Amino acid sequence: MVVADPSTLKGIPELFETDSGESLISRTESLATFRELGPPDLCRIEKFNPKSSGAKEISSYHFVLGVDSSSSASLAAYLNSLSYALVSPSPKTPNPWKIRSGTYCCFNAFSRVDVRVEVRIPGGVESYVVDLRGDKHKITNPAIWQETYVSAVLRAILDDNDEPDGNDGNPILGLRKMDPLDTLNTEKKFLEAAALEFWKGWQLGTNPEVQIATYFSNHLTNGIMKYFRDGGRLDQAAKFFEPLFAKDAEVGAVLAASYFGNDDEVKGVKVLYDALRKSPSSYGLLLTQVDFLIGKNKLEMAANLAKMAVVAAPSEYVTWAKLTQVYIQMGDFESALLALNSCPMFSYCERDSHRMPSPARVHLPLRPDPKPEELTPAGGAGTTTAAAAAPSSTSNLSGTIEDDNDPRENQIHPELARLPALSLRGTFLLAYNLLIQIVSKTGWDELLKFRSRVFVMEEEYRIHRALLEESQKEEQFAAEERARESISAEKKDDNGSSSNELSQMAKAKVAINGVVTDSDELNDATAEANEDADEGRLQELDSNFESIRLTPEIADNGDDTGNGKKGLSIDEMLRRASSQAHEDENLDPDEKSVQTGVDKLGSLEGARKMTSTPNPRPKRNPINFTFRNKRLCEKWLDNLFMVLYNDLRLYTALKQEMSQYNQGTNKPPMSLRKTGAEWEVYGDLAERLRHPEDAKTAYKLCIEQKFSIKAWLKILAMESEEGNIREALIAVNRVIVLLDKSYIDNTFPSPIARAVFKLIGQHGYQKVHNMLIALNVPQRNFKLIMKFFEYSQFFKVSGNDI
Structure with a gap:
């Protein structure tokens, strides 16, 4: 107390x-x-x-x-x-x-x-x-x-x-939290004020996945649509948007969506037709039409319109996401991955809040603990509830809310606490959901195959990078060779004018040694006054001709050269040249190629060119490889693949562990021991991967070990979505006890109201109400739950008259 x-x-x-x-x-x-x-x-x-x-x-x-x-x-x-x-x-x-x-x-x-x-x-x-x-x-x-x-x-x-x-x-x-619109008069008052402020609604901002707020996508429009959609009263939303549509055609996007949600398709199609004639490039109108065609399974037409929406708003995430969704429905997963890769991603804008200083103390009021019978609906202790048929039943709650949860039940394995998917927000979370849609249809192995077909993989990129670097080196080497050739040509031109002088000086050198005498050319060479100068020039020629070997071609051309400081006769030079030719025949091929280069080029520069050039690389066979039909995967999408891999790895490990546990004959009682917090994380994981049955099992195992309002709300949402009246109402009874204990007594909007209104819309008021009576819940709980049924009749929720 x-x-x-x-x-x-x-x-x-x-x-x-x-x-x-x-x-x-x-x-x-x-x-x-x-x-x-x-x-x-x-x-x-x-x-x-x-x-x-x-x-x-x-x-x-x-x-x-x-x-x-x-x-x-x-x-x-x-x-x-x-x-x-x-x-x-x-x-x-x-x-x-x-x-x-x-x-x-x-x-x-x-x-x-x-x-x-x-x-x-x-x-x-x-x-x-x-x-x-x-x-x-x-x-x-x-x-x-x-x-x-x-x-x-x-x-x-x-x-x-x-x-x-x-x-x-x-x-x-x-x-x-209190009910913002608790009567029809207050609702009418709000709608009148909202209509006057409607054209300024874009100033309020919009959802995180939309970059620029418009008349059909802003917090004012989204709030009105959410209010009437959750309440099952889209006919009232249509009445609100009808006079506004006459002023701006783009309002037709939400007006048509209201008609379609109210099963008034003829009016919805007419609105889209009139609006698109006035504003054919409005992506909001196109996306509404795409949603309608998807519902009619006209996927080819929907794909064409989604492409038009992308052209109309290429910088918006929602247009690319809708195109991706259409491709997924068509089974064209390669195109879906390409469209998903093209989605523009935005930074997530956190909800407005202000940080308060630490309070001196906190008072969170609680009602006196409820009696045990207020937690268990009629039949919970017997055999009438469906949940009582399995060990994971919602009726076999192991504790009561007046007892604090065991601190050990809040412990969680570090690997589960650090799952990267838990940090996804905004467009990244929506893109991840689209990726999960693909893997739920194809499987992980097939997804990897589709990924390798449309995106450049790491090994392919490595090969391409290596070939590119080699090509660049070859181009650099070729450029260096061209530069050396140009330098050599310039030197050859500079030395061409002095070739005759060098030839005459060579002959003069031979004459001085006393082997050959040319009287016309040696008259001045034998003079005593020029002897010292000639000797110096001859020494310079010696150093230049040391590496040159006389060949028959050179001899025939009449280029007589000496090869020593003391000079040689013509016969001696021819004898040495002949012996050198025999030695050349015994050379290795590589050495011979160098000598042949000297012989053919007939110059020192040619020899240097041949000896300085490395052995030519063997020609590689061209690789049949192209990126023409592939794209680079965006970094954020590559990260999402890793996030998905981590989720699937943990989910597969859990499924295998549970399968082994269920198939075992002598199962120890703690062989599948998980804390309540860990079962809650596994439930979120299974729900994220589109395995609702496994998610419900994990949530029920969680609430058997500790009381978790989140687990109860998840079960409530899934049971109401599937139309399970009895299980959904059992969850309503459990949730409403805790909310009442915490003085949370607002009716709408709330998760309980959404679930109850969805059941009434699917099965009708009388059937759901009769099921509530059949559960024989305690009187106090019955009165708390009846608030939502009274609201549905007062505001005329869809199905209230059935």
Whole structure:
């Protein structure tokens, strides 16, 4: 039994401030970071107790969704209502604590200001706005309240209800949720205000997968569609969008979707026809038509329209994703992978929130623990429930919610906690779901084959890179050879003019040695005055001719050269040349090629060219390899393949372990021991990989070992999707007990409402209601569940009259 604290509010969570006013200061500093709809409303109150022996003044705050913020009077009324929620220490003793003042903050997403109302008890009411810089201004424009009201309702509708606190795994501590539209009059009031603000809806932003907000894709339009779709009342959505369609053809995208969801296909097709005539390049209209054709199994036509949508909006993720989805339905998985690879990816924008300082203490109210019979519907202890037929039955709960879960049940293996798929958000998560659709149809091995056909694999890229590097080296070598040839040609031209002089000097050298005498050419050479100069030049010629071997071709040309410092006769030179020719015949082929090069080129440069050139590389056979029909896989998609591999590896290992456990004859009781948290992760894994039966089994094993509201909500969603009335209502009974214990009593939007309305739409009100009566749930639980049935009749949910 929870002991009542007189300084707290009954049924309302509270976070107590360490320093007075720190919550307002933190919100003001965070205003500039709000990009879209903004965070939940903030309600702060100050209490005082003159008789308290400790602190005489304390301040606390909590977050709210669903409060009427259409005027300062409605917000002041909410603040005043909190004074009646103070807990009395005993029925006969009044509470010594009183609320002195309160401040309510509500973000206006249209004008980007924070509307605040301060109430002093007793005293007056003051309302003002705070801009993004933190400056305070008076409210002079009445339209501010209309914008604030629409913003607050949209926040309550679009808040994710898949988690008990409605915040997608990121719980907001101290959040209180109320019904934003609890009557038909309030709904009418909101729709009228939304129609006036509709053309400014693009300023609110849109879903993470859409890059640019439009009239048919923004938080205002999405919120209205979600409200009526979850409530099974798309006919009312069509009535809202009809007058707006007359002003802009693009509104026809959501209007046609409303008609199709309400099984009014003739009107939907007519709307699309008229809208596309006015705006043929609107990708929203094209995508709506694609969805309709997919439902009719006209996949070829849907593919053509999806391609047109891609051309109309190539920078949008949704167009490429829709084309990928069509290809998957057609079984063209190669084209699906190529389309998926072309999807533009965007950074995920986190939901608007502001970080609060650590509270001094936290008060989360709880009702007294329910009795055991409130947890088990009639038949749960017997044999009538379907869940009682298996060890993983939802009726064989091993613990009760009044007992804390064993801390060991919250332990989880590090490998499961670090699964990369858990961090995917936005477009990356949606792309991963498309990849899972492919692997669920083809299998992992076939997926790898399709991947290798359309994308360049690592081994192929390595070979291509090696061939490219070799080609570049060969081109570089050829360029160097051309450069050497040009240098050689230049030197040859420079030495050409002095060739005759060299020949004459060679003859002069022979004459000086006394072997051959040419009187005409040696008249001046024998003079004593030029002897020293000639000797120096001859020494230089010696050094140049040392490596030259006399050949018959050179001898025939009449180039007589000497080969020694002392000179040789012609006969001696011919004898040596003859003996050298015999030696050349005995040379190795490589050495002979060098000599032949010298002989043919007849110059020192030719010999150097032949000796400096490396052995030519053997010609390679050309490889039949091309990337013409392949593409490089994007890095993010390559990472998603690895994420999918990790998921499939763990899922396969678990399936194998469970199969061995089920086939064993003498099974030890702890052979398949997993903690409750691990079974919850395995349930998420199986659901992610599109194995709903395995997911339900894992979730049921989880709740046998610990109470998990997430596991119950997952079971509820899957059972209602499959139309299992009995199992879904059993899950409703279990979930509603915990929510009531935590003072969560909002009706719609909520996961329970979605499930109940879906069952009513599939089977009719009477059948589902009769099944609830047949379960014979406890009276208190029956009254809590009947709120959703009464709402369905009051708002005329689809199937309520059946």
